[in-house]
Amino acid sequence: MNTKMLVIPVVFSALLLASCGGSYSSDSSDSSNSYGSSNNNYGSTTKDISKNDMSGSTKIPTLTQKDVLATVKSKLSSDVVVMLPKAVPLSSDKHYLSAKTSDSEDAYQVIFYETKAPISVNSSDLKDTSKATPIATVSGKLYATEEAAAEATGHMNDVNTGVNGVDLGSGITGYSDAGAGSTFLNWAEGRWSMGVRNTTSADPQDSIDLAKKVVAVLEEETLPAPHQVGGMKLEAAPNKAEGNIISWQDGKTDYTVSDFTDPLDGVHITTSFTE
Structure with missing residues (x-):
């Protein structure tokens, strides 16, 4: 009678240990992902990560241009009122927008980039x-x-005068x-000189063709006032980003879009400020 009572607790203890051991094993798997809290720009500005399948694999989240521009603005601290474009053209809808920011008390700068990932x-x-x-x-x-x-804008006075007038369309000459080894084709639209x-x-003809394209764009889009x-x-010769600059005055502040390879991209970026 006493022997039977000793065997039963031993068997019960063995079963309890086996159960605890199995439970510990299933909880020890690593459930963390590769992003972590250090990936600040993928935070609350993006939608929840969507699941691809029942196995728990995930799709890498991406930021919209609106998200990127909001992040850029949050990084800037200056006495200058920060103005940013609302859209930046990319060469492919499969590419992404990013940026590098810098600022001081009286200035800020944003270099926009096109990235493959x-x-x-x-x-x-x-x-x-x-x-x-x-990009720009x-x-x-x-x-x-x-x-x-005003001087910093590079504005030219009296450009709508001279000889060799060229019809650029929309009633603009x-x-x-x-x-100094260069040719210039100049015109004015409102308070802007081009x-x-x-x-x-x-x-x-290269200069004329580019000027006509700019005039046509500005029939549909609006530059900042x-x-x-x-x-x-603008540079008629291709890939001369350092010569392309669009600048406008707002009181004591000068806003600039520059260093864009494609002149029309620069125009589209600038008109997006007014959207």
């Missing part, structure tokens, strides 16, 4: 040219006076000029 704002990966390509630079700078801000530069050895003036200088 999602890259967070201000990531060091933006330095890798195999991953990221600069947007900046704002506060000057001591309105006159200094451009006027040609030359000097100019297309080329080399003297290039076909003058400058207070008081704005200036646009």
Whole structure:
């Protein structure tokens, strides 16, 4: 009788240990993902990660341009009123927008990039040219006076005068000029002065064609209203980003879109400020 009573507790203890051991094994699997809290730009601005299947695999979240621009604005701290475009054209709808920001008390700068895969704002990966390509630079700078801000725009007075008038469409006439190995085709629209530069050895028709395309775009889209003036200088020769600049005054502040390879992309970026 006593022997039977001793066996039963031993068997029961063995079963209890086996059960605890199995439970510990199932809880020890790693359920963490590869993103973590350090991936700040994929936070609450994106929708919840969607599941691809019942196995628990996930789809990498991406940011819309609106999300990226909101993130960019949150990174900037300056006495200058921050203005940003509402859209930046990409070469492919399979690519992504990112940016690098910098600021000071009287200025801010944003370099926009096109990337092949999602890259967070201000990531060091933006330095890798195999991953990221600069699209354009947007900046704002506060000057001591309105006159200094106006001068910074590069606005040209009296461009709607001269000889060799060229019909650019929409009732607008451009006027040609030359000097220092360059040719210029200039015109004005409202408080904006526009100019297309080329080399003297290039076909003058290249400048005319670009100017006509810009005029046609501005029939459908609207540039920011400058207070008081704005200036646009574009390169007819391809891939001369350093010569492309669009700038307008708002009191003592000068806003600029620059360093864009495609002149029409720069125009579209600038008109998106008004959308």
